[in-house]
Amino acid sequence: MTYSARIALAFFSLFLFLPKISFAVDQALNGYEPKWWKEAVVYQVYPRSFKDSNGDGIGDLKGITSKLDYLQSLGVDVIWLSPHYDSPNADNGYDIRDYEKVMKEFGTMADFDELLKGVKARGMRLVLDLVVNHTSDEHRWFVESRKSKDNPYRDYYIWRPGKDGGPPNNYTSFFSGSAWTLDPTTNEYYLHCFAVKQPDLNWDNPKVRQEVYSLMKFWLDKGVDGFRMDVIPFISKLPDLPDIPPEYRERPQYFYTQGPHLHEYLQEMNKEVLSKYDMMTVGEAFGVTLEGTPMLVDERRHELNMIFNFDAVRIGHPSTPWIGWTLPKLKAIYTDEDQKLDQHSWNTVFLSNHDNPRVVSAFGDDSPEWREKSAKLLATMVLTLKGTPFIYQGDELGMTNYPFKGIEDFDDIEVKNAWKEYVETGRISKEHFLDNARRVARDNSRTPIQWDDSSNGGFTTGKPWLAVNPNYKKINAAEEQKDKDSVYQYFQRMLAFRKTTKAFSxxxxxxxxxxxxxxxxxxxxxxxxxxxxxxxxxxxxxxxxxxxxxxxxxxxxxxxxxxxxxxxxxxxxxxxxxxxxx
Incomplete structure (x- = not known):
């Protein structure tokens, strides 16, 4: 046999053996295929509240860049950046006016490039928020769409004539009231599952989908490492937009996720964009049941890597009002997830984000005596349960809910709209409403990060856009970085320990x-x-x-x-x- 023939035979033999090698690796990991995002710990940054660099009271990209050493020292692997795009801020950035431009309050594209460069230089990765169920009503597509019924952009959004003198159907907005608004220019209604200024895109229009794929490639080609996809199961709407049946009216999210083309569109997205990059995707799957989760994340289906299941984080308030929770019920959720998701379906673990109250106030004990210990216990749990852990800014400090006194203390559009609908109409008492809002309001997690004990907790030299929690004198990063028994240093140790073994992944x-x-x-x-x-x-x-x-x-x-x-x-x-x- 010639030398070249022996080489060819050797490569052929190796080729035959490769599946066995791959199988052995899978078996060593309990049948899971290893991926970097399965072993990572993700830290969510809410830019508006992270760090202000210029004294205008609003966090910005330069502020985040100035704290990258802090995040690297903490030990996180991935930074998830909440929306930084150009926006009029009807919903704090989740209403996007221009997907390829940075919000002026946050800085410039050069500032973003510097942030990304700094993240990469420190061995971390950056994941962006992808908000494509809806845009801002100030986006150029919608500005054109509302001009006339025959405008080329009309079909980028969902327009319908009224019915019986009112909206086309009984769809409700998650921010209170009808999900339809009448536009006087054409005398038709447009759909918005969220705020009036957040019209839903029409994903049944292939031009819309191609626009979305193009903007995704814009950021991926810059070097970002993936997307957290906002309310992604809502993108496909039910044909003819039927009324919400009575059994779904209290929890319409389970109705809005039943569109027939969701998986078709995600598989198309995967084929045209996701499969071409080494990236991470996680869907905010509000309204998707655990039983329906594999349809989105089973790796053989080529859709998303993982989703957020909200059963645990919302156990105390599946809707309103707050109902409390028990430990056996919480444990049952984790067991159920483990049993219903096999080696082909990856999970996430989280108890906090920008839409939920502070974790130590919701699941621990935020009294002075027990705050630190319970915050450390919760860190231990999140970082040792099965799935990719997500922690929210300030969790590592044991930050607590804000002591709201009245409706004037809140900024969140969800709370303000609900106040108008329930309190001002006399349906709920002021005291009852505020008691519930103090527990579950999104503003609890949006108060600025407490960096030190100087004015405004070191977040800004100006007036902060949202009040800093008055306990910043005691709870702040500067003190906790010096104290070996602090919540921050416990997080450091837990994150470092987690990296020593793949058993927790x-x-x-x-x-x-x-x-x-x-x-x-x-x-x-x-x-x-x-x-x-x-x-x-x-x-x-x-x-x-x-x-x-x-x-x-x-x-x-x-x-x-x-x-x-x-x-x-x-x-x-x-x-x-x-x-x-x-």
């Missing part, structure tokens, strides 16, 4: 004590590696007997030393422990 999950009302105990197992996580979700000191497992060596704790190689643990209030099990 790909390991099997098992809840050891589902009905326990105070203790959350679970294992994560990958091959010979096994970890036990024990969390006391109460301020009570407890004696806890481990069911069917021995603790082993303590590797992380928010208390310090604790029992090792034991089957009975003496748990302090809000104590969190992670053990390596032999």
């Amino acid at each position: 790909y390991g099997d999950y098992k809840d050891l004590d589902p009905q326990n009302e105070k203790i959350f105990a679970y294992t994560r197992t990958l091959g010979k590696e096994k970890y036990l996580v024990v969390l006391n979700f109460s301020k009570d000191a407890l004696k806890y007997s481990l069911p069917g497992v021995k603790a082993g060596k303590l590797v992380m704790s928010n208390e310090g030393a604790a029992e090792e190689n034991a089957t009975t643990l003496m748990m302090k209030g809000w104590e969190a422990r992670v053990y390596r099990v032999e």
